[in-house]
Amino acid sequence: MSDKHELRSAARARRKGLAEGDPMAASRAAGHADALPQGEVVALYRAMGSELDTDALSVALEAAGRRLCLPVVLERDAPMIFRAWSPGEPLEMDAAGCPAPLPLAEVLDPDLIITPLLAFDASGGRLGQGGGYYDRTFAARPEVIRIGFSYAGQAVEVMSLEAHDMGLHGVLTEAGYRAF
Known part of the structure; x- marks a missing residue:
């Protein structure tokens, strides 16, 4: 477990450096939104800390006619649900302390x-x-297409996965979209 802890620490530091060194990466990544797999309902996230910001991506996806939603943690040990959301709509903190749509928003299946x-x-x-949170949600919805949104510099050589870890179908970075 300490190996993963050390890996996470190093990855957080690397991501923070990438965020500080390239403040326009999220906008460039959003420019590749048309390369994403088809999907009528797309779940995004609201960036916290040095996570790649989804503001420009949400605008691009909505302009392309996709319906957006955000994850909501109702219980810490349960899969997340997803509520409809559009850029600019109000948010409140969920059970995990993340910005999420208000309870009145429609629950969607992305x-x-x-x-x-x-x-x-x-x-x-x-x-x-x-x-x-994402692993539990992916396990409960194995048919959903899973796409990472990150800086290209977050790529590592090989990652040792555990049984509960569900892989991604692709990743969108400032360098473009890459399917796995």
Whole structure:
């Protein structure tokens, strides 16, 4: 477990450096939104800390006619649900302390989930923050297309995955979209 802890620490530091060194990366990544797999309902996330910001991506996806939603943690050990959202709509903190749509928003089932990450590898391995929210959600919805949204510099050589880790179908970075 300490190996993953050390890996997460190093990946957080690397991501922070990438964010500070390239403030326009999220806009360039959003410019490749048309390369994403098809999906009528797309789940995004609201960036926290040095996560790649989804503002420009949300505008691009909505302009392309895709319906947007955001994850909501209702219980810490359960899969997340997704509520409809459009850029500019109000948000409140969910049970995990993340910005989420208000309870009145419609609950949706996304076709495609855009997920933040700390690191990824060439076979679709993903290192998350460690809370397990996305892994639980992916396990409950194995048919959903899973796409990482990150800086290209977050790629690592090889990641050792555990049984509960579900791989990504692709990753969108400032360098473009890459399918796995």
